[in-house]
Amino acid sequence: MHDDHRVPADHERFRGDYPVVVEGLVNRFGTQTVHEHLDLKVRRREILGVVGGSGTGKSVLMRSIIGLQQPTEGHIEVFNRSITDAEPDANIGVRNRWGVLFQGGALFSTLTVGENVEVPLRQFYPELSPELRREIARYKVLLSGLPEEAANKYPSELSGGMKKRAGLARALALDPELLFLDEPTAGLDPIGADKFDRLTKELQDTLGLTVFLITHDLDTLYAICDRVAVLADKRVIAVGTIPELLETGHPWIEEYFNGPRGRAAQGTQARTQARTGAES
Numbered sequence: 001m002h003d004d005h006r007v008p009a010d011h012e013r014f015r016g017d018y019p020v021v022v023e024g025l026v027n028r029f030g031t032q033t034v035h036e037h038l039d040l041k042v043r044r045r046e047i048l049g050v051v052g053g054s055g056t057g058k059s060v061l062m063r064s065i066i067g068l069q070q071p072t073e074g075h076i077e078v079f080n081r082s083i084t085d086a087e088p089d090a091n092i093g094v095r096n097r098w099g100v101l102f103q104g105g106a107l108f109s110t111l112t113v114g115e116n117v118e119v120p121l122r123q124f125y126p127e128l129s130p131e132l133r134r135e136i137a138r139y140k141v142l143l144s145g146l147p148e149e150a151a152n153k154y155p156s157e158l159s160g161g162m163k164k165r166a167g168l169a170r171a172l173a174l175d176p177e178l179l180f181l182d183e184p185t186a187g188l189d190p191i192g193a194d195k196f197d198r199l200t201k202e203l204q205d206t207l208g209l210t211v212f213l214i215t216h217d218l219d220t221l222y223a224i225c226d227r228v229a230v231l232a233d234k235r236v237i238a239v240g241t242i243p244e245l246l247e248t249g250h251p252w253i254e255e256y257f258n259g260p261r262g263r264a265a266q267g268t269q270a271r272t273q274a275r276t277g278a279e280s
Protein backbone atom coordinates (compact mmCIF):
# COMPACT_ATOMS: atom_id res chain seq x y z
CA MET A 1 0.00 0.00 0.00
CA HIS A 2 2.78 2.38 0.89
CA ASP A 3 4.88 1.87 -2.17
CA ASP A 4 2.18 3.07 -4.57
CA HIS A 5 2.18 6.61 -3.21
CA ARG A 6 4.43 7.88 -5.99
CA VAL A 7 2.02 6.80 -8.68
CA PRO A 8 0.25 9.94 -9.89
CA ALA A 9 -3.41 9.86 -8.98
CA ASP A 10 -5.76 9.67 -11.92
CA HIS A 11 -7.12 13.01 -12.99
CA GLU A 12 -10.71 12.29 -12.30
CA ARG A 13 -12.26 15.46 -10.94
CA PHE A 14 -14.49 15.72 -7.92
CA ARG A 15 -18.18 15.59 -8.82
CA GLY A 16 -19.79 15.84 -5.39
CA ASP A 17 -21.41 18.96 -3.98
CA TYR A 18 -18.91 19.72 -1.22
CA PRO A 19 -15.18 19.26 -1.83
CA VAL A 20 -14.50 20.36 1.76
CA VAL A 21 -16.55 19.31 4.78
CA VAL A 22 -15.55 20.30 8.32
CA GLU A 23 -17.55 18.91 11.22
CA GLY A 24 -17.22 19.59 14.93
CA LEU A 25 -13.72 21.02 14.61
CA VAL A 26 -11.97 21.79 17.89
CA ASN A 27 -8.50 23.34 18.03
CA ARG A 28 -6.82 24.08 21.33
CA PHE A 29 -3.34 25.37 22.01
CA GLY A 30 -2.64 24.80 25.71
CA THR A 31 -5.44 26.57 27.50
CA GLN A 32 -6.42 28.66 24.48
CA THR A 33 -9.40 27.38 22.50
CA VAL A 34 -9.33 28.68 18.94
CA HIS A 35 -12.17 26.59 17.49
CA GLU A 36 -15.06 25.02 19.38
CA HIS A 37 -17.28 22.72 17.32
CA LEU A 38 -16.82 24.57 14.08
CA ASP A 39 -18.77 23.33 11.03
CA LEU A 40 -18.25 24.42 7.43
CA LYS A 41 -19.00 23.08 3.96
CA VAL A 42 -17.39 24.51 0.85
CA ARG A 43 -19.42 24.15 -2.35
CA ARG A 44 -17.87 22.89 -5.54
CA ARG A 45 -16.73 25.70 -7.87
CA GLU A 46 -17.56 28.53 -5.51
CA ILE A 47 -15.28 31.27 -4.27
CA LEU A 48 -15.87 31.16 -0.54
CA GLY A 49 -14.61 34.21 1.31
CA VAL A 50 -13.55 33.52 4.90
CA VAL A 51 -13.57 36.51 7.25
CA GLY A 52 -13.12 37.11 10.94
CA GLY A 53 -11.14 39.33 13.27
CA SER A 54 -7.40 38.91 13.53
CA GLY A 55 -6.58 35.83 15.60
CA THR A 56 -10.01 34.21 15.21
CA GLY A 57 -8.38 31.16 13.65
CA LYS A 58 -8.76 31.56 9.89
CA SER A 59 -5.25 30.38 9.11
CA VAL A 60 -5.51 27.57 11.67
CA LEU A 61 -8.74 26.47 9.97
CA MET A 62 -6.99 26.39 6.60
CA ARG A 63 -4.02 24.50 8.01
CA SER A 64 -6.41 21.97 9.58
CA ILE A 65 -8.17 21.40 6.25
CA ILE A 66 -4.91 20.77 4.41
CA GLY A 67 -3.65 18.46 7.14
CA LEU A 68 -0.82 20.64 8.46
CA GLN A 69 -2.52 21.04 11.82
CA GLN A 70 -3.87 17.98 13.60
CA PRO A 71 -7.07 19.20 15.28
CA THR A 72 -7.86 18.42 18.89
CA GLU A 73 -11.24 17.00 17.81
CA GLY A 74 -13.51 16.88 14.81
CA HIS A 75 -13.68 15.45 11.35
CA ILE A 76 -12.54 16.92 8.04
CA GLU A 77 -13.08 15.51 4.56
CA VAL A 78 -11.60 16.81 1.35
CA PHE A 79 -12.90 15.23 -1.88
CA ASN A 80 -14.74 12.71 0.33
CA ARG A 81 -11.45 11.51 1.86
CA SER A 82 -10.83 11.89 5.56
CA ILE A 83 -7.96 14.22 6.40
CA THR A 84 -8.27 13.79 10.13
CA ASP A 85 -8.44 10.00 10.44
CA ALA A 86 -5.97 8.94 7.81
CA GLU A 87 -2.27 8.18 8.10
CA PRO A 88 -0.28 11.16 6.79
CA ASP A 89 0.90 9.21 3.71
CA ALA A 90 -2.57 7.95 2.87
CA ASN A 91 -3.60 11.38 1.68
CA ILE A 92 -0.93 11.76 -0.93
CA GLY A 93 -3.54 11.32 -3.67
CA VAL A 94 -5.59 14.21 -2.29
CA ARG A 95 -2.75 16.57 -1.50
CA ASN A 96 -1.81 16.90 -5.15
CA ARG A 97 -5.35 18.07 -5.92
CA TRP A 98 -5.11 21.34 -4.01
CA GLY A 99 -2.85 24.36 -4.18
CA VAL A 100 -2.05 26.76 -1.39
CA LEU A 101 -0.94 30.37 -1.24
CA PHE A 102 0.17 30.89 2.35
CA GLN A 103 -0.19 34.14 4.24
CA GLY A 104 3.08 35.94 3.54
CA GLY A 105 3.83 33.93 0.40
CA ALA A 106 6.31 31.44 1.87
CA LEU A 107 8.49 31.23 -1.23
CA PHE A 108 11.90 29.63 -0.88
CA SER A 109 14.26 32.60 -0.92
CA THR A 110 17.24 30.63 -2.31
CA LEU A 111 15.26 29.41 -5.34
CA THR A 112 14.16 31.42 -8.35
CA VAL A 113 10.45 31.86 -9.02
CA GLY A 114 10.56 29.13 -11.65
CA GLU A 115 12.37 26.77 -9.29
CA ASN A 116 9.82 27.54 -6.59
CA VAL A 117 7.05 26.46 -8.94
CA GLU A 118 9.01 23.32 -9.77
CA VAL A 119 9.12 22.23 -6.10
CA PRO A 120 5.65 20.59 -5.99
CA LEU A 121 6.20 19.14 -9.47
CA ARG A 122 9.40 17.45 -8.30
CA GLN A 123 7.68 16.20 -5.18
CA PHE A 124 4.59 14.71 -6.79
CA TYR A 125 5.85 13.87 -10.28
CA PRO A 126 9.51 12.87 -9.86
CA GLU A 127 9.43 11.07 -13.22
CA LEU A 128 8.93 14.32 -15.17
CA SER A 129 11.92 15.25 -17.29
CA PRO A 130 13.71 18.44 -16.19
CA GLU A 131 12.80 20.09 -19.52
CA LEU A 132 9.10 19.37 -19.18
CA ARG A 133 9.14 20.40 -15.54
CA ARG A 134 10.74 23.72 -16.46
CA GLU A 135 8.23 24.24 -19.26
CA ILE A 136 5.25 23.59 -16.96
CA ALA A 137 6.69 26.01 -14.39
CA ARG A 138 7.17 28.66 -17.08
CA TYR A 139 3.55 28.26 -18.15
CA LYS A 140 2.29 28.65 -14.56
CA VAL A 141 4.36 31.80 -14.15
CA LEU A 142 2.67 33.28 -17.22
CA LEU A 143 -0.75 32.05 -16.09
CA SER A 144 -0.28 34.01 -12.87
CA GLY A 145 0.21 37.20 -14.82
CA LEU A 146 3.96 37.54 -14.37
CA PRO A 147 6.27 38.39 -17.25
CA GLU A 148 8.28 35.47 -18.56
CA GLU A 149 11.59 36.79 -17.23
CA ALA A 150 10.20 36.70 -13.66
CA ALA A 151 10.80 32.94 -13.70
CA ASN A 152 14.54 33.58 -13.39
CA LYS A 153 14.30 36.09 -10.54
CA TYR A 154 14.71 35.45 -6.84
CA PRO A 155 11.88 36.40 -4.46
CA SER A 156 14.00 39.26 -3.04
CA GLU A 157 14.04 40.81 -6.52
CA LEU A 158 10.23 40.99 -6.74
CA SER A 159 7.69 43.55 -5.56
CA GLY A 160 5.05 42.50 -3.04
CA GLY A 161 2.44 42.05 -5.76
CA MET A 162 4.79 39.97 -7.89
CA LYS A 163 5.59 37.76 -4.90
CA LYS A 164 1.88 37.06 -4.47
CA ARG A 165 1.66 36.10 -8.13
CA ALA A 166 4.70 33.88 -7.79
CA GLY A 167 3.03 32.21 -4.80
CA LEU A 168 -0.08 31.76 -6.93
CA ALA A 169 1.99 30.22 -9.73
CA ARG A 170 3.35 27.68 -7.28
CA ALA A 171 -0.17 27.01 -5.92
CA LEU A 172 -1.27 26.28 -9.51
CA ALA A 173 1.70 24.01 -10.26
CA LEU A 174 -0.24 20.75 -9.99
CA ASP A 175 -3.41 21.91 -11.79
CA PRO A 176 -5.42 21.89 -8.57
CA GLU A 177 -9.19 21.63 -8.30
CA LEU A 178 -9.14 23.40 -4.98
CA LEU A 179 -7.22 26.57 -4.25
CA PHE A 180 -6.51 27.96 -0.78
CA LEU A 181 -5.57 31.62 -0.64
CA ASP A 182 -4.65 33.16 2.72
CA GLU A 183 -4.85 36.95 2.54
CA PRO A 184 -3.72 37.15 -1.09
CA THR A 185 -4.27 40.91 -1.44
CA ALA A 186 -2.90 42.02 1.95
CA GLY A 187 -0.25 44.66 1.44
CA LEU A 188 -1.13 45.33 -2.20
CA ASP A 189 -2.18 48.77 -3.39
CA PRO A 190 -5.87 48.97 -4.44
CA ILE A 191 -5.10 48.60 -8.14
CA GLY A 192 -2.81 45.62 -7.55
CA ALA A 193 -5.43 44.07 -5.26
CA ASP A 194 -8.15 44.60 -7.85
CA LYS A 195 -6.03 42.96 -10.55
CA PHE A 196 -5.29 40.01 -8.30
CA ASP A 197 -9.02 39.64 -7.58
CA ARG A 198 -9.82 39.60 -11.27
CA LEU A 199 -7.12 37.05 -11.92
CA THR A 200 -8.52 34.83 -9.15
CA LYS A 201 -12.01 35.08 -10.61
CA GLU A 202 -10.80 34.38 -14.13
CA LEU A 203 -8.82 31.33 -13.02
CA GLN A 204 -11.76 30.06 -11.01
CA ASP A 205 -14.05 30.46 -14.04
CA THR A 206 -11.78 29.02 -16.69
CA LEU A 207 -10.19 26.22 -14.66
CA GLY A 208 -13.37 25.37 -12.73
CA LEU A 209 -11.67 25.85 -9.38
CA THR A 210 -13.15 25.84 -5.93
CA VAL A 211 -11.53 28.66 -3.95
CA PHE A 212 -11.19 29.00 -0.17
CA LEU A 213 -10.22 32.64 0.19
CA ILE A 214 -9.26 34.12 3.54
CA THR A 215 -9.39 37.89 3.36
CA HIS A 216 -9.84 41.14 5.24
CA ASP A 217 -10.41 42.92 1.97
CA LEU A 218 -14.03 44.06 1.72
CA ASP A 219 -13.63 44.95 -1.94
CA THR A 220 -12.59 41.35 -2.65
CA LEU A 221 -15.63 40.03 -0.81
CA TYR A 222 -18.00 42.18 -2.81
CA ALA A 223 -16.25 41.75 -6.14
CA ILE A 224 -15.58 38.03 -6.44
CA CYS A 225 -16.93 35.91 -3.57
CA ASP A 226 -20.03 33.79 -4.15
CA ARG A 227 -20.53 33.29 -0.43
CA VAL A 228 -18.79 34.44 2.71
CA ALA A 229 -18.18 32.46 5.91
CA VAL A 230 -17.83 34.46 9.11
CA LEU A 231 -15.60 33.23 11.93
CA ALA A 232 -16.50 34.57 15.35
CA ASP A 233 -17.08 33.11 18.80
CA LYS A 234 -14.74 30.20 17.88
CA ARG A 235 -16.98 28.91 15.11
CA VAL A 236 -18.47 29.78 11.74
CA ILE A 237 -21.44 31.84 12.84
CA ALA A 238 -22.90 32.32 9.36
CA VAL A 239 -22.27 31.44 5.70
CA GLY A 240 -24.06 33.05 2.80
CA THR A 241 -24.15 35.90 0.35
CA ILE A 242 -23.48 39.31 1.89
CA PRO A 243 -27.22 40.25 1.93
CA GLU A 244 -27.95 36.91 3.62
CA LEU A 245 -25.28 37.58 6.23
CA LEU A 246 -26.72 41.02 6.97
CA GLU A 247 -30.11 39.43 7.61
CA THR A 248 -28.67 37.54 10.58
CA GLY A 249 -28.39 40.83 12.47
CA HIS A 250 -25.22 39.58 14.22
CA PRO A 251 -23.44 42.62 15.69
CA TRP A 252 -19.98 41.70 14.30
CA ILE A 253 -21.41 41.16 10.81
CA GLU A 254 -23.37 44.37 11.03
CA GLU A 255 -20.34 46.37 12.07
CA TYR A 256 -18.05 44.72 9.53
CA PHE A 257 -20.22 45.22 6.46
CA ASN A 258 -22.05 48.39 7.50
CA GLY A 259 -19.11 50.19 9.09
CA PRO A 260 -17.40 52.98 7.10
CA ARG A 261 -15.11 50.60 5.18
CA GLY A 262 -17.94 48.20 4.41
CA ARG A 263 -20.04 51.05 3.06
CA ALA A 264 -17.18 52.30 0.90
CA ALA A 265 -16.72 48.81 -0.58
CA GLN A 266 -20.46 48.55 -1.26
CA GLY A 267 -20.30 51.88 -3.08
CA THR A 268 -17.36 50.76 -5.21
CA GLN A 269 -19.17 47.57 -6.12
CA ALA A 270 -22.37 49.42 -7.04
CA ARG A 271 -20.40 51.81 -9.26
CA THR A 272 -18.54 48.95 -10.96
CA GLN A 273 -21.80 47.15 -11.65
CA ALA A 274 -23.41 50.30 -13.03
CA ARG A 275 -20.39 50.86 -15.30
CA THR A 276 -20.15 47.29 -16.61
CA GLY A 277 -23.94 47.27 -17.02
CA ALA A 278 -23.75 50.43 -19.11
CA GLU A 279 -20.92 49.03 -21.25
CA SER A 280 -22.66 45.80 -22.14
Ligand SMILES: Nc1ncnc2c1ncn2[C@@H]1O[C@H](COP(=O)(O)OP(=O)(O)OP(=O)(O)O)[C@@H](O)[C@H]1O
Binds near residue numbers: 034054060103
Ligand atom coordinates in the same frame (compact mmCIF):
# COMPACT_ATOMS: atom_id res chain seq x y z
N1 LIG B 1 1.00 26.45 16.24
C1 LIG B 1 0.39 27.24 17.13
N2 LIG B 1 0.67 27.13 18.46
C2 LIG B 1 0.04 27.91 19.35
N3 LIG B 1 -0.88 28.84 19.05
C3 LIG B 1 -1.20 28.99 17.76
C4 LIG B 1 -0.57 28.21 16.74
N4 LIG B 1 -1.08 28.59 15.54
C5 LIG B 1 -1.97 29.55 15.82
N5 LIG B 1 -2.05 29.80 17.14
C6 LIG B 1 -2.95 30.76 17.77
O1 LIG B 1 -4.24 30.55 17.27
C7 LIG B 1 -4.95 31.78 17.12
C8 LIG B 1 -5.50 31.89 15.71
O2 LIG B 1 -4.42 32.06 14.80
P1 LIG B 1 -4.61 32.27 13.26
O3 LIG B 1 -3.27 32.42 12.69
O4 LIG B 1 -5.47 31.17 12.72
O5 LIG B 1 -5.44 33.63 13.21
P2 LIG B 1 -6.03 34.37 11.94
O6 LIG B 1 -7.51 34.41 12.06
O7 LIG B 1 -5.48 33.76 10.69
O8 LIG B 1 -5.46 35.85 12.15
P3 LIG B 1 -4.91 36.93 11.07
O9 LIG B 1 -6.12 37.58 10.49
O10 LIG B 1 -4.12 37.88 11.91
O11 LIG B 1 -4.08 36.21 10.08
C9 LIG B 1 -3.95 32.89 17.50
O12 LIG B 1 -4.21 33.29 18.81
C10 LIG B 1 -2.61 32.20 17.40
O13 LIG B 1 -1.70 32.76 18.30
Ligand SMILES: [Mg+2]
Binds near residue numbers: 059060103
Ligand atom coordinates in the same frame (compact mmCIF):
# COMPACT_ATOMS: atom_id res chain seq x y z
MG1 LIG C 1 -4.12 34.34 9.30
